[in-house]
Amino acid sequence: MELARVSKRFGDKLVVDEVSLSVRAGEAVAITGENGAGKTTLLRMCARLITPDRGGVAVRGRVGYCPQEPGLFELLSADEHLALFAQALGLSRERALQEGGRLLAEFGFPVGERSQARHLSGGARQKLNLALALLGGARVLLLDEPYQGFDHGAYVSFWEHVARWKQEGLAVVVVTHLLAGTALVDRVLELAIPSAGAGA
């Protein structure tokens, strides 16, 4: 994945100013920075959810995107989400339930949980959110603080998974506030809030 001097402005506010980033297969990169530094905006540009005003984004391989706020249908259960995403991915329902169920179990999602998303705990919602990003074998993982609400065990498991994904040749980008996470990646991109006069 390549980002070449991308900039993004919302109204008068410059949010991302000429950021470049290259992530190869088998590499994990953390994006850090204070609130408002443009971490989420940058990740959304990587996922092509928003278009940069300047600069270019090139991504090779299917993207698995895990947003900061779980994007879920509140009245659907975890299995129904997996089946829905499976259809989008061209997977059979059985395979999606098997693969998704395994992913959920690895992160400690309650086995056999049939509740609608609105009744799940914050941590369980986040685990489902993450599993949906991983479903179907994405080659580029864009994860925006994916462990919010995780208990300690699930948090540790998440970083173990990052190491495994690297070995499997995936390109992984994690937005994180936690310094502990930055020790477990290959590189750290620290974003600063663009100065008022920048990008003019």
Added chain:
Amino acid sequence: MTARELARRPVALGLLTALPLAFYGSAAHHSDHAAITGGLAMAFSMAGASIFAALTARPVDQRLILAGYHPSELLLGRLLLLELFGLTVAAIFSVVIVLGTGPAHPWVLAVGVGLVAFTSVPFGLAVGALAPHELEGVLILIGVVGVQLTLESTQTIAKLLPFWGPQRLIQHSIEGDVAIGAALPVGFAYAFALLGLAAYISRARAPSVERPRTAN
């Protein structure tokens, strides 16, 4: 997913059906225009449901598109389900009006009420695609349908609004001497134009990544 979400909201389903009946019932004994009021009020229900379906799904839709869905697949799926529901409610509501009011042309009334439902869904999906949040969407809905309800179909502004065609048809079914030559084509043209607008916005907002689907 829209079907499951709707089916799991029985209170909302009940209200969607009851709202036009309430408009019709409240005017039935006091106004010759009860059928027009009730018929057009269906737009509040069906367009409202469509706006919420579009807006609540927006963040998930982006992920589904990243996963492989085409924006038009999501839009069409939602459209078909809501149209099916809307036309069912319209059929029930037409029977209620025919029994309650006894229009001179019951089939024209049924077509008019059905056209309200048919147009409401793309109208709601277009507003849902345009509006930044639920509040803005609902205010647009109240504005457009509310203005249409207060106007006579002969007024210029009424002719510019999306429910003018069905308004004329329902009016003709009651009064009999209203020209309806343009009502049906204008109604359909409006519905398809609104659907085109919704499709255009959905596509413009969608992530631009194109990729083949993986095999099973």
